[in-house]
Amino acid sequence: MQLDLNLLAALDALLEEGSVAGAAARLHVTAPAMSRSLGRIRRTTGDQILVRSGRTMTPTPYAIAVREQVHELLHQVQSVLAPSRELDLATLDRTFTLRWHDSLVALSGPALLAAVREQAPGVRLRFVAESSVDTPELRRGEVDLEANANRPSAPDIRAENVGESRLVVVVRRGHPLTRVKAVTAQRYADAEHITVSRRGNLGNALDDALARLGLTRRVVATAPTEAAALEFARGSDLLVSVPEVTTRSAVADHGLAVLPLPLELPSAQVYLSWHQRYDTDQAHVWLRGLARTALAMCKVP
Structure with missing residues (x-):
């Protein structure tokens, strides 16, 4: 049986996009042409590959099983047919x-x-x-x-x-915790916190670490970025716990202080x-x- 390597690229696109229209757009062909390719793939493999499920298409168990193999095969073919050339950085566009x-x-x-x-x-x-x-x-x-x-x-x-980067605690300068001899886990838990979460999650691994000590903290807000959370901390008594690298460009010029995190957590x-x-x-x-x-x-x- 003579195989058409174009079908491999079409199958890869269909499995990645999960639709004929998406695969067609990815390979810059028309939807009817991709539909014909899907038909040929079905005849060649003896499997439906994608089946209609409401308004979407769902991959078959066979399609799911070969998805990664198809990726790898296509990558190998591309490496053979498009050998690397010397890179000219001066003209790279x-x-x-x-x-x-x-x-x-x-x-x-x-x-x-x-x-x-x-x-x-x-x-x-x-x-x-x-x-x-x-x-x-x-x-x-x-x-x-x-x-x-x-x-x-x-x-x-x-x-x-x-x-x-290790985690540290950031507070405004003059925060009550900056005047104690040591930031203990109890003092940390007793304070009010703001967390950083692009999904808006109020809890994270810090709460698990506190729970192991029999402690809980009160998270009053979340911020989508660390830069935003640091601004909240600068204008309030909220604590924010962030990787130390985050503080390098933000703390010195923004009226913030860095304190050690009183919890055992991996970097x-x-x-x-x-x-x-x-x-x-x-x-x-x-x-x-x-x-x-x-x-x-x-x-x-």
Whole structure:
């Protein structure tokens, strides 16, 4: 049987998008053409691949089982048919989209941009905000690099630990806790808190650590970013617990004080993530190297 490698790309797009229209847009073909490809895939595999479920389409068990294998096969084919060429940074004309945690953008973004502009002036960086829900932009190729505290679990997403930072407590200067000899777990729990959560969660691992000591705290608000939470703390008696790297650019000039966290918790990790399709993309490899160097500023002993 003669196989058409175009069907592999079509199958990959169909499994990624979960719809004929989405797959057609991704591969820049018409919807009828993608429908015909789906028909050929069904005849070749003897499986429906996608079945109608209300207004959406649902992958079959077979489709789910081969999804990652299809990703890998397509990546291998692309590597063979599009061999890498020597990278010319002076003429490189490309836009990279980076979805980084806001504190990482503030801390490491300027160093990354400066290095990019020096080495490849034709490259543009798009820093975009994190979403309040988990999104598949890395898999769809809409985001090139992510940097945050979350290690992705999908097998086709690469992740590298590039930094870490201990948690500290930030309060306004003159806060009552700045006048005590030691910030104990009890004093920490007795204070009022603001948490950082892009999903608006009132609780986190700090509450679990307090519970193990038989303590609870009162969280009166959440903020979507650490920068916003620090502003709340600056104008009130609220405590905010954040990675120490967050405080480097914010505390000195904003009337804030940093106190040790009186709880035993592991350091916050920083992960750099990308889709495996870019493993051998020379421009992407170059950018990852610069990002790795910039994010190394997050390492706190």
